[in-house]
Each structure stands twice: as C-alpha cells, then as structure tokens.
Amino acid sequence: MHAAAFPPGSQTPQFYESEQRLQLEKLRELLATYLKPEDIERVAAAFLFSAEAHKGQFRISGDPYFSHPLAVAGILTGWHLDAQALMAALLHDVTEDTEITNKEIGERFGKVTAELVDGVSKLDKIEFQSVEDAQAENFRKMLLAMARDVRVILIKLADRLHNMRTLDTLRPDKRRRIARETLDIYAPIANRLGLNNLYRELQELAFRHVWPMRYRVLAKAIKAARGNRREVVSKILTGIKARLAEAKIEAEVMGREKHLFGIYRKMRGKSLSFSQVLDIYGFRVIVRDVPTCYLVLGALHALYKPVPGKFKDYIAIPKGNGYQSLHTTLIGPYGTPVEVQIRTTEMHHVAEAGVAAHWLYKDDKSLSELQQRTHKWLQSLLELQSASGDSAEFLEHLKIDLFPGEVYVFTPKGKILPLPRGSTPVDFAYAVHTDIGNRCIACRINHDLMPLRTELRNGDQVEIITATHANPNPAWLGYVKTGKARSQIRHFLKTMQHEESAALGERLLAQALRPFEISPVEVPDAVWEKFVLECGAKSRKEVLTDVGLGKRLPAIVARRLAEGIEKGAPSAEPKPQNPILIRGTEGMAVQLAHCCRPIPGDPIVGVIKKGQGLVVHLADCPSISVRGRAERNKWVDVEWERDGGRLFEAAIKIEAENRRGVLAKVASEIADAGSNIQHVTMDDEHGIYTALYFTLQVSNRVHLARILRALRHIPEVVRISRMRE
Ligand code: MN
Numbered sequence: 001m002h003a004a005a006f007p008p009g010s011q012t013p014q015f016y017e018s019e020q021r022l023q024l025e026k027l028r029e030l031l032a033t034y035l036k037p038e039d040i041e042r043v044a045a046a047f048l049f050s051a052e053a054h055k056g057q058f059r060i061s062g063d064p065y066f067s068h069p070l071a072v073a074g075i076l077t078g079w080h081l082d083a084q085a086l087m088a089a090l091l092h093d094v095t096e097d098t099e100i101t102n103k104e105i106g107e108r109f110g111k112v113t114a115e116l117v118d119g120v121s122k123l124d125k126i127e128f129q130s131v132e133d134a135q136a137e138n139f140r141k142m143l144l145a146m147a148r149d150v151r152v153i154l155i156k157l158a159d160r161l162h163n164m165r166t167l168d169t170l171r172p173d174k175r176r177r178i179a180r181e182t183l184d185i186y187a188p189i190a191n192r193l194g195l196n197n198l199y200r201e202l203q204e205l206a207f208r209h210v211w212p213m214r215y216r217v218l219a220k221a222i223k224a225a226r227g228n229r230r231e232v233v234s235k236i237l238t239g240i241k242a243r244l245a246e247a248k249i250e251a252e253v254m255g256r257e258k259h260l261f262g263i264y265r266k267m268r269g270k271s272l273s274f275s276q277v278l279d280i281y282g283f284r285v286i287v288r289d290v291p292t293c294y295l296v297l298g299a300l301h302a303l304y305k306p307v308p309g310k311f312k313d314y315i316a317i318p319k320g321n322g323y324q325s326l327h328t329t330l331i332g333p334y335g336t337p338v339e340v341q342i343r344t345t346e347m348h349h350v351a352e353a354g355v356a357a358h359w360l361y362k363d364d365k366s367l368s369e370l371q372q373r374t375h376k377w378l379q380s381l382l383e384l385q386s387a388s389g390d391s392a393e394f395l396e397h398l399k400i401d402l403f404p405g406e407v408y409v410f411t412p413k414g415k416i417l418p419l420p421r422g423s424t425p426v427d428f429a430y431a432v433h434t435d436i437g438n439r440c441i442a443c444r445i446n447h448d449l450m451p452l453r454t455e456l457r458n459g460d461q462v463e464i465i466t467a468t469h470a471n472p473n474p475a476w477l478g479y480v481k482t483g484k485a486r487s488q489i490r491h492f493l494k495t496m497q498h499e500e501s502a503a504l505g506e507r508l509l510a511q512a513l514r515p516f517e518i519s520p521v522e523v524p525d526a527v528w529e530k531f532v533l534e535c536g537a538k539s540r541k542e543v544l545t546d547v548g549l550g551k552r553l554p555a556i557v558a559r560r561l562a563e564g565i566e567k568g569a570p571s572a573e574p575k576p577q578n579p580i581l582i583r584g585t586e587g588m589a590v591q592l593a594h595c596c597r598p599i600p601g602d603p604i605v606g607v608i609k610k611g612q613g614l615v616v617h618l619a620d621c622p623s624i625s626v627r628g629r630a631e632r633n634k635w636v637d638v639e640w641e642r643d644g645g646r647l648f649e650a651a652i653k654i655e656a657e658n659r660r661g662v663l664a665k666v667a668s669e670i671a672d673a674g675s676n677i678q679h680v681t682m683d684d685e686h687g688i689y690t691a692l693y694f695t696l697q698v699s700n701r702v703h704l705a706r707i708l709r710a711l712r713h714i715p716e717v718v719r720i721s722r723m724r725e
Contacts, residue, residue: 016064020051023070030077031086039083043073046087046109053098061169068162069093075158079356085151088116092155096121119152120159122459153189154356157198160186164205179209194322194354200259207261218260218274225278236281236332240340243303249287249295256282256341281332285342290315293342297326300340304330307337315347322350410461423481425452429464430485437488439466453479471496497589501548501613504589508547508614508636511580512558518565527564531557548589550608554636579637580606582616584646589613592648596621596724599648601701606636614638618724640700647697649678650704651723657716658690665714666692673707689718 024047031040050069057065073089081089087109094100095117106114164182167175183206190199208215233255244251258278266277285296293315300306310329318324325343332338343351406418409428417431425445430437442465443452456462472489480486510520528540535552537543546552582590582604590606596618598604603619616638617624656662663682670677679695698704708720 020066024048027070027073027077030074034080035083042083042109043086043090046090046113047073049108050090050094053094053100057097059166059169061166065093065097068166071162071165072155072158075161076154079154079353081151081154081356084110084112084116085155087113088120088151089155089158091117092120092159096124116149116152116155119149120155123152123156125459150193153193157186157190157195157202161198161202161205164202164209167205167209175209179206182206183210190354193356194350195356196323196352196354200261203261204259207264211264214264215260218264221274222260222263222278225275229278229281232332232334232336233281236283236338239303239333240283240285240300243299244285244296247295247299249292249299251292251296252286254284254286256284258282280337280339282339283341285340286345286348287342289344293326293344296342297328300328300330300342304332304338306330315343322354323347325351407456407458407460409456409459412461412463419456420481423456424454424479425450425456425462425464426476426480426489427482427485428456428462429466430480430482430488432464434488436464436466437485438472438492439468439470440464440472441467441470452476497549498545500589502541502544503548504613505544505546505548505554507580508554508608509544509557511578511636512554513562514578516558516562518558518562523561523565527561530564531560535560549613550610553608579639580614581641582606582638583641584648591615593617593621593623595623597649597651599650599698599701599704600640602640604638604640606638608636621724647676647699649695650698651693651695652708653721653723654692654694654711654717655689655719656692656714657718658688659716662690662714662716663692665716666694666711669710669714670694670696670707673703673710675703675707693723 024044027047028040028044031043035043047070051066054065054069059065059068069090069092072092073086076086076089091105091109091113095102095105102114102118105117160182163178167178170178182202187199187202187206190196190202237253237255240253244253258280263274263277266272266280267274285300287293287296297311307329310327312327315324315326324347325341328340328342330338330340407421407423408416408418410416411432417428419427419431425443426437426440429440429443440452443450443454444463444465445454445456445460447461447463472492474489474493476489477486480489506520513520513523532538532540532543535543537546543552543557547554547557584590584592584600590613592598593615598616598618604616605619605621605624606614606616607624609615614636654666656666663680667677667680676697677694678697681693683691696704696707698707704722708722711717711720
C-alpha cells in the first residue's frame with residue numbers, strides 16, 4: 001500500500017511537526033529499554049530522514065504517510081529487533097515512493113540497512129496470482145528464499161500486519177484480496193517462523209475482511225455466550241489450581257480465550273456446531289522445568305478423566321517451527337471437554353515469539369535449557385547464538401535454513417515452478433514438458449532474451465522459445481542441473497547419434513566397397529547375416545552405426561563382405577575410392593575439427609576417430625600430419641559437397657590502427673558482406689596498433705575471401721589473417 005495523493009485535510013504543517021516530535025520522543029523511550037545510545041541515535045536519524053522524505057504524502061485514510069513506516073518500526077520494537085532492522089522498517093517505502101535511491105540509503109545508513117530495504121521492496125514486487133494450495137506453498141517458499149535475511153521477512157510481516165490493521169479504509173474488493181493473500185501466504189509464514197501472536201492476529205484480521213458476515217455473527221454469539229462461560233472457566237481454574245497446590249507444584253494457570261478464526265476453522269473442519277466448539281474450554285499451565293510439565297500432566301489426569309487419544313507430547317517431538325508443549329484434553333465438570341497446554345516459561349517464549357525469541361530473550365539465562373529441547377532448526381540457531389553470541393553468524397545460519405536448495409520461478413502464465421538451485425532455462429524447459437526441452441532454441445528471462453545457460457534466480461519469469469525442427473544441443477549437458485533434463489538430452493542425443501552414424505556408416509561402407517566393384521545393395525542378405533553373426537553384432541544397423549562411429553574400419557567390413565560374395569580374394573588392383581561428400585549438416589557423425597576449422601572450398605581430409613565418427617581436418621592441418629602417418633589407414637577421402645546450405649565458422653585476426661571507431665567500421669563491413677559476427681575479442685594494449693579477433697559465419701571459402709577483401713579496404717586495417725589454432 002503506497003502513498004496516495006490525498007488532501008492533507010485541515011491540519012497545518014506545524015501540527016504535524018509537533019506531532020512528529022512527540023512520536024520520536026516515544027520511540028526513543030521505547031528503544032532505551034534495549035538499545036545502546038548510539039544505536040538509538042541512528043534509528044532517530046532514519047526517523048527524521050523518512051519523515052522528511054514522505055512529507056506531503058498521505059495514506060488513503062488521510063493519515064500522513066509516515067505514520068505507516070513508523071507503525072511498522074513500532075511493531076518490530078515489540079520483538080526487540082536491532083537498529084539496522086528498525087532503520088530499514090522506517091525507510092522501507094522511501095525508495096518506492098520518493099526520489100531517494102537505495103544507493104543513497106546505503107551511504108547514509110549503511111550497507112546492511114540498504115540491503116534490508118532492498119529485500120523488502122523486492123518482496124513487494126512479486127505478485128501472488130494463484131490460490132491453488134501447492135502454488136501457495138511454493139510462493140511462501142519463494143518469499144522465504146528471496147529474503148536473504150530473516151529480518152526482511154520480519155519487516156515484511158510487520159508491514160503486512162499494519163496494513164491489515166488499517167484495512168478498513170480500502171475498497172471492499174481490495175480489502176478481500178489483501179486479506180485472502182494474508183491468509184494464504186503471510187499467516188502461514190508467521191506460523192512457520194513460530195510467530196504465534198502475529199499468526200493469530202493476521203488470521204483474525206483476515207477472517208474479518210474475507211468473511212465479514214460470518215465474522216460478525218460469530219463475534220456476537222461469543223459475546224452472548226461469554227457470561228455463562230465465565231462461571232465454568234472460574235470453576236475449572238479453581239479446581240486445577242487447588243490440585244496443583246496439593247501436589248506442591250508451582251505453576252501459573254490461565255484460561256485461554258479462543259480466537260474467532262480458530263473457532264470458525266474447527267466448525268468447518270470438524271463439522272461442529274457453534275456451541276460444540278465453544279463448549280471446549282482452553283487452559284494453559286506454565287511451569288519452571290520439563291519434569292514439572294509431566295508432573296502437572298499426572299496431577300491433571302488424576303483430577304479429570306483424560307479423553308483417550310488426545311494426549312500429544314510436543315516436548316519430546318516438537319513441531320516444525322520449534323513449538324513445544326504437552327497437550328491433553330480432559331472431561332471437566334458438566335462433562336465439558338477441557339483442553340490443557342502445559343509448558344515451561346522458555347517454551348512459552350518460543351511459542352509466542354518463535355524466531356523473534358532470538359532478539360526478545362537475548363539475555364535470558366534459561367535460554368541454555370531451552371536449546372536442548374526446541375526443534376532441530378530453531379535449536380541449532382539458538383545454540384549457535386549462545387556459542388558465538390554473534391548476530392551475523394546467527395543470521396547466516398538462519399539464511400541457509402530459510403534457503404532451501406531450490407529456486408522458484410514463474411511460467412509466462414504465472415505458475416510457480418520449483419527447480420534445484422543453479423538450474424538454467426533448459427532445466428525449466430524440460431520441467432514444463434519434454435517436447436519444450438527438445439525443441440528449445442532460446443529464452444526470455446523477465447522479458448529479455450538471455451543465453452540458455454543463464455542461472456535462474458528466485459522470482460524470475462521464464463519464457464522458452466521453441467522451433468519445430470530444433471534438437472537438443474550436446475553442450476547443454478555441460479550446464480543443466482536437473483536429472484530430468486540430463487536424461488532426456490542424453491536419450492535424444494543417443495538416438496539421434498545412432499541414426500546419423502548409421503547413415504554415415506552406410507556411405508563409408510559404400511565407398512569402401514567400390515574397389516571391389518560391389519554396391520551395398522548387391523550384398524545378399526545371407527552374406528550380411530553371416531557377417532553380423534561372426535562379428536558378434538546384433539544387427540546390420542549396429543554394424544553400420546559402428547562404422548559411422550569409427551568403432552569398425554569400413555575397409556575391413558568391405559573386405560569381409562566382398563569375400564562372402566566371391567569366396568575368394570578381392571581383385572588384385574583395387575580401383576580408387578570415390579571420396580565421401582561432406583555437407584556439414586551430417587550432425588554429430590561428422591565433425592569439423594576445432595584445431596583448423598575447415599570451411600567449404602578448403603582442401604580437406606577425413607579421419608575416423610573411434611567413438612566420434614568422422615573428423616574433418618584441413619589437408620595441411622599440423623595436428624594430423626604429425627601423428628597421422630601411422631594412422632593412414634584411418635584416413636578417408638572426403639570432399640565438400642557443392643552448396644551445403646549451412647554456415648560455417650571461420651576465425652580471423654585483424655591488425656589495425658588503434659583509433660576510435662575502427663571496430664564499428666569493421667563490423668559494418670562484415671555485415672555488408674553478408675556475414676554474422678559470432679564472437680569478438682580485442683587485445684587490451686594501448687599502442688598504435690591493436691588486434692581484433694573475430695569468429696564469423698561464412699558459407700564457404702569464396703565468401704570468406706570476399707569479406708577479407710572488403711576489410712582490406714578500410715584505411716586503418718594493416719593486416720588480416722585467417723586463424724588456425
Ligand atoms: Mn509498507
């Protein structure tokens with residue numbers, strides 16, 4: 001809820017100023033109970049800065065806007081939050097609603113405060129769209145994960161609490177939406193963090209706005225019933241107190257008022273009538289230590305009969321948010337059910353304040369007792385706190401706990417997908433659907449085109465661009481995170497590689513059979529079958545795939561097949577083989593060597609490499625001429641097929657005078673020559689000359705020559721060379 005332009009009413013600026021002085025006085029007094037004087041001054045500075053920044057802005061209620069951040073800070077003092085959090089609370093809407101930037105806040109109030117403010121406004125920006133349960137859960141997790149620091153969540157919750165408290169001034173439809181969101185998202189987060197009082201209040205306020213009629217009816221009925229109840233409550237209270245005194249147990253006993261939303265939920269969930277729910281009486285017994293809890297339990301079970309199956313030991317097995325207590329239900333006087341919670345003082349602190357107990361009961365000596373029993377995560381936090389006493393370390397640890405190993409991202413339709421941390425758009429695509437993954441060619445993250453290898457972050461909106469004939473890229477395996485993406489890509493590549501390799505194998509075999517003057521179709525099935533059997537393969541296709549992959553030499557397969565046909569030696573004078581034509585579009589079965597990057601028009605030679613298939617090198621590539629001689633039998637005659645129809649990569653180096661605008665001139669010449677720049681780097685030297693390295697897309701050698709010629713005409717260019725690593 002941000003500032004609305006609203007007439008300031010009849011109050012004069014002087015009125016607001018004196019009002020503010022009083023508010024600051026009150027805040028100082030509050031802070032003096034737990035903050036150091038220098039911290040109080042820092043908070044006061046933030047107070048004045050924010051008041052000034054929001055000056056002239058008013059809430060829809062007509063209150064000065066500053067009353068909101070001030071109230072949020074006030075709620076946080078209730079949890080004894082530190083100066084940084086209080087400053088951030090005071091400043092939390094400043095960057096959104098005024099000209100002031102987050103950088104300025106950092107300079108004035110420190111990096112941490114600025115980060116907290118930034119964290120809160122980031123949370124404000126994500127909108128909850130779906131009411132589906134699973135989506136709500138994901139959304140809650142995303143909020144927790146996005147808040148790098150638990151204080152961000154606490155500020156956000158306080159912000160929501162104050163907005164809920166002042167919801168009356170909004171339009172009914174807006175009220176309902178915010179209240180619904182509070183029920184679905186924020187109240188459960190408060191619960192997860194063990195902030196019980198906050199949890200209750202948020203639910204109560206939300207209930208009133210989501211179902212105003214039901215709220216009114218229930219409130220009225222409870223008020224009417226209260227008279228009768230009072231009598232029963234005091235009777236039971238007296239009974240319990242007397243019994244505990246008899247057993248010499250020191251304890252604090254109190255009746256618990258049920259809150260409306262709790263009653264409503266019980267009525268709905270268990271289909272009980274109002275009087276059935278209201279007839280349940282709640283009591284709480286608070287004692288010094290754990291053994292006493294169990295003594296109280298025994299004493300009460302002797303006083304009233306317990307309802308079987310209703311006893312729960314949350315001391316031995318605490319709830320997920322650290323909550324501990326013994327719960328039991330007894331049959332009280334007049335046969336009314338009596339629910340009792342039994343807990344120690346420390347458990348009570350955690351039950352009421354949850355994670356905020358860290359700040360609230362910092363100096364509590366009995367904390368060491370507490371830490372042995374609270375739930376694992378809260379426990380380890382408190383242990384850490386007492387061991388190190390270092391707030392930063394405490395937060396660091398909490399951060400890890402709030403940060404599951406997941407990120408939460410949006411689909412274009414606003415659905416939330418959880419993915420493992422480090423996931424990329426490719427993982428996202430496969431998570432949506434295998435077909436989307438297999439056809440994915442590009443992506444937009446938050447509406448910008450981004451590389452597919454980009455690591456996704458919480459709250460990103462991801463859109464996958466697909467093309468009908470696109471295929472998975474083997475390079476994706478280098479960065480995908482999810483098992484699903486990995487296995488789907490592998491599966492696809494394997495199938496495709498086999499197809500492509502089989503096709504290449506067939507061509508290689510045809511070439512190798514030519515000296516025997518046999519064409520592959522002339523090989524009788526019986527000869528094939530015999531060969532397949534003898535060489536231990538499963539099928540003819542497997543043999544061809546093996547040939548394509550370089551696992552079998554085509555010359556040897558050809559000889560064996562020829563022998564099978566002629567039952568004798570091959571002709572003494574083998575005819576020269578026809579070269580294999582290379583299109584460059586063979587896929588993974590044919591690779592253009594990275595060492596020399598041949599392009600159509602270059603003299604080339606093919607080398608069969610085991611497991612990889614055919615690798616095409618420049619005929620004079622040093623990497624094959626050195627160790628090549630011994631492997632001559634693996635060389636294959638290859639030639640470029642005319643008009644392969646695809647583009648090839650060529651690398652060039654341009655040496656030019658180091659003048660401004662040279663790069664632009666070069667780039668525009670390249671574009672004019674009909675080529676794309678794939679990649680460019682420059683030498684960092686600041687001499688007279690500089691070197692530019694381009695990777696270009698060209699269709700063939702002629703095309704490249706044309707580009708180089710055009711570049712030579714640029715006056716600043718001194719030398720151009722094609723690069724071969
Ligand atoms: Mn706010």
